[in-house]
Structures are given as C-alpha cells and as structure tokens.
Amino acid sequence: MKKLWFIFILIMIVGCKTDTKMNTENGDTNQINEEEKPFVETCTYETLKPLLNKSDDKTYVINFWATWCKPCVEELPAFEKLHKLYAGKNVTVILVSLDFPNQIESRLIPFMIENNLKSKVIAMVDTDHNSWIPKVDESWSGAIPATLIYNKNKRTFYEQSLTYKQLEQEVTNFLETK
Amino acid sequence: MMKTLKVYVLLAAVGLLAAFTSKPTNDGYEVGNYAADFNLKNIDGKMVSLSNFKNAKGFIIIFTCNTCPYSIAYEDRITALDKMYKDKGFPVIAINPNDPKAIKGDDLKDMQQRAKEKGFTFPYLQDLGQKIYPQYGATRTPHVYILSKDKKGNKVAYIGAIDNNFSDAAAVTERYVEDAVNALLDNKLPKVTNTKAIGCTIKKLK
Incomplete structure (x- = not known):
C-alpha cells in the first residue's frame, strides 16, 4: 500500500x-x-510524541504552524534564522505543520519550495485535536502559532508569536540550563 | 502541639495544591461561571443582546470569522446546529472577534457577504472594540461557549470545539456541541464540558 x-x-x-x-x-x-x-513526513500524535520527549543533550524548538496561518508565516523567518545560527550549537528546530491533510501536496510542499525552508518540517495529520492537544501541553488552547522549547532539564510552552530576539533569548536560557 | 503541626502540614498541603492547580494564563469564563450579556452589531445593522431572546433556554455562542480555514470548514455545520436547535431553545449566535483593521476580509461588509453566500440562519455579530471575546476567554476561531439559562443568568455549560474532525464532517465520531445541548435539553449536565481544537489566533492590531 x-x-x-x-x-x-x-x-x-x-x-x-x-x-x-x-x-x-x-x-x-x-x-x-x-x-x-522537499520530503514531508506525516505523523499522528503517537509518532510525534517521541520527538517531544527526547532526553539527549539537544535543545528542541518545536513550532506548531500552518501555511494558512498569517502570524505563523510571519514568524517563520525567525525559526529559520534560529535553525541556521544554532543548528551547530545543539539546537534542533522542527516545524510541525497543521495544514489540512489533503493540502500537503497542494499547499504545504509548494510553500516550502517557494520559501526555501531549511528546518525539518513534519505534517501532523491527526485530526482528532482534542485527543492530543492537551498532551503536547496542558495549557495549550489550540491557537497557533504555538511553540514548545525543551531539553532534558527544562520545558516551556508558548501560545504566542515569537520574534527572533525573543526566540534567541529563550533558547539561550535553555542552553544555560543544560 | 501535635494538633498545630497537623494544621501546618494541612496548610502546606493546601498551599502546594493551590500552587499546582492555579492557572497562570487565560482569564475568562470557566464552565459554571455566569456569562455577561453583550450588545453587538449584527450584519443586518441591528444591535443584538442575549436578553433579546426571551424564549431561549440557552445559547450556542460561537466565536468565528470569515478568514480562518477552520471556521470556513465548519460553516455548514454551524448552520446545521442553528437549524437543529433554534426552535428547541438553543439558537446559535456567531461573534466575529477579529479586529477588521488587523486582517483583511473580516469587516462588517465581508461578514454580510459571507453570510449571504452561505445562507447563515443565525446572527453574525461583530465584536467591534474587542471587548467581549476577552471576557469569555476565547483564544481562537472557531471557539464555542454553550450557555444555559437559569434564574440567575446564562451559565457556561460547555467550552471548546464543535466536534472531533474539522476536515471531514462525515468522519466525525464525537459531536461535542450536539451532545452538550441534548444533555441540557434533557435537564442534565453535559458529560464532556471542555474540549480543545486547533484554530486561528484571534487577530488584533499589534
């Protein structure tokens, strides 16, 4: 199949x-x-879960976004910049797309090509949102953009837009608490 | 001595519990709170308040908009809910919480046009000045609040999503709003009172 x-x-x-x-x-x-x-891996919560709970030495920046979400698209360059400047400093940026499952080929991939996205993109196709949103973070209402930053010692969830300055500041805090 | 110690331990435990259960963010209504009335402009130019609906047993308040793909995916289902429950006493009242200056496509004219195109059967109000959605604690579109009228006012009975599959109405297995309203019509409390769904951030000027 x-x-x-x-x-x-x-x-x-x-x-x-x-x-x-x-x-x-x-x-x-x-x-x-x-x-x-670009190749886009699709995931359900079960396959996404390990990525949200790694216990290695890296700091993970997991951004929840979609091509149709204006504030998400506006903050993407900040995440791309973080990926570019911090990939060598043990920071992994993952962009979890919440685009409609039937629009991955027609919207998401063309968007990735057009904007030359370099960070890893995963498409979340589990449409039963209520079953997994609270598992990502209990405080998350479901609005996007939203970002989870974590390493083995620390975990913070941001249900808001982030500028590059904010993002860098937050990630620096995480790198210090490693 | 032993007694005071016990009291201290109890106090500490309560304090600890409070520290863990207190919510740092998201003011707004919780299930069980009474919702304040509002007076907002409908797409027909008339002002609408909850107090206008003398015969209503409650309301299905839905914060939604023209521009969010999730809201659009639910438009027909919102109309169906209104048709199903208006005569039973639970009309849909849609409120567009977006600042039309912050996003193109959500001003009153756009709302009028969309309502006409889609044949909306319910009031579609504009939260001009964005005073109402923060009171409710809405964070996204669509975001549903079911109110149940009692002697004291309009009590929040359910907060959350419409159902459990935004992308395919035919694949829905949990109809949260229907289940909640059916329970209320049966004089029961809804079994599921809080659900979450991905939605568009409510747009405001930066």
Whole structure:
C-alpha cells in the first residue's frame, strides 16, 4: 500500500515536472526541481510524541504552524534564522505543520519550495485535536502559532508569536540550563 | 502541639495544591461561571443582546470569522446546529472577534457577504472594540461557549470545539456541541464540558 502511494506521488511529481517542462525553455532546470522537492513526513500524535520527549543533550524548538496561518508565516523567518545560527550549537528546530491533510501536496510542499525552508518540517495529520492537544501541553488552547522549547532539564510552552530576539533569548536560557 | 503541626502540614498541603492547580494564563469564563450579556452589531445593522431572546433556554455562542480555514470548514455545520436547535431553545449566535483593521476580509461588509453566500440562519455579530471575546476567554476561531439559562443568568455549560474532525464532517465520531445541548435539553449536565481544537489566533492590531 505504501509503495502504491510512493508511486502515486512519483507520478504526481513527474506530472508536475512535465508541466513545467512545457513552460520552460531550459529542460535541465527540471532535474534540479525534482532533487530539491522537499520530503514531508506525516505523523499522528503517537509518532510525534517521541520527538517531544527526547532526553539527549539537544535543545528542541518545536513550532506548531500552518501555511494558512498569517502570524505563523510571519514568524517563520525567525525559526529559520534560529535553525541556521544554532543548528551547530545543539539546537534542533522542527516545524510541525497543521495544514489540512489533503493540502500537503497542494499547499504545504509548494510553500516550502517557494520559501526555501531549511528546518525539518513534519505534517501532523491527526485530526482528532482534542485527543492530543492537551498532551503536547496542558495549557495549550489550540491557537497557533504555538511553540514548545525543551531539553532534558527544562520545558516551556508558548501560545504566542515569537520574534527572533525573543526566540534567541529563550533558547539561550535553555542552553544555560543544560 | 501535635494538633498545630497537623494544621501546618494541612496548610502546606493546601498551599502546594493551590500552587499546582492555579492557572497562570487565560482569564475568562470557566464552565459554571455566569456569562455577561453583550450588545453587538449584527450584519443586518441591528444591535443584538442575549436578553433579546426571551424564549431561549440557552445559547450556542460561537466565536468565528470569515478568514480562518477552520471556521470556513465548519460553516455548514454551524448552520446545521442553528437549524437543529433554534426552535428547541438553543439558537446559535456567531461573534466575529477579529479586529477588521488587523486582517483583511473580516469587516462588517465581508461578514454580510459571507453570510449571504452561505445562507447563515443565525446572527453574525461583530465584536467591534474587542471587548467581549476577552471576557469569555476565547483564544481562537472557531471557539464555542454553550450557555444555559437559569434564574440567575446564562451559565457556561460547555467550552471548546464543535466536534472531533474539522476536515471531514462525515468522519466525525464525537459531536461535542450536539451532545452538550441534548444533555441540557434533557435537564442534565453535559458529560464532556471542555474540549480543545486547533484554530486561528484571534487577530488584533499589534
């Protein structure tokens, strides 16, 4: 079944590729497009859970967002910057997309390509929200953007937008308490 | 001596318990609180208050808007709820909490247009000045508050989501709002009184 999906997606990619081929004069650019097409892992709470509870030496910054959420999109550059500057300092940024499950191919992936997202993106497809929101954090009402920052010693949940300055300050606190 | 010690231990335990159970954020109503009335402009230009509904047994108040994909996904289900419960005494009252200056597509004209397109059967009010949603403690759209009328006022009976599947109405297995209103119509308390769902942040000017 999984293989079938893979083939289906492949056909979709090839399909899109032929489309662009028709529109571009330089056929070689299409090759690059396919290689750059980001892979998005989908998850339910059960498969997301281990990522929210790691006990290694890293600090994890888990941002809950969606392409349709304006304040989320506005703060994404801050998370991208954090990923760029702190990936080498034991900080892992993960962007958990809450885009509608049927819009991953049509919206999420094109958005990732367009904005050249470098952080890891996971698509949460568990639509029974009430079953998992309180497990991410008891205080979370469900509004996004929301961000969880944690390491093995400390855990804070932010149901709000964060600027790069705030984010860096918070992460610095976490790195100090390691 | 022993007695005072016991009292101290008890006091400490109560203090500790309070420290752990106190909620640091989110003021607003909890189930069991009485909700204040409001006076907000409807899309037909008239002002609407809860006190206008003399025969209502309660209300399904839904903070929702034009622009949030989750709200849009629920539009037809909100109309269905109104049709199902208005005559039984629990009308839907939709309130748009967004500041129209903070997001394009949520001013009164947009609301009028959307209501017309979708055939809304319920009042669709604008929380102009954004005074009401913070009183309720709404944080997102859609966000439901079911009120049950008694002698003292409108008591909050349920806070949360409409059902457990935003993306596919046919795949819903838990109808939180229906279950809660049905219980109230039966003179019972709803079994599930608080649920959570992903929603759009309520938009305000920075």
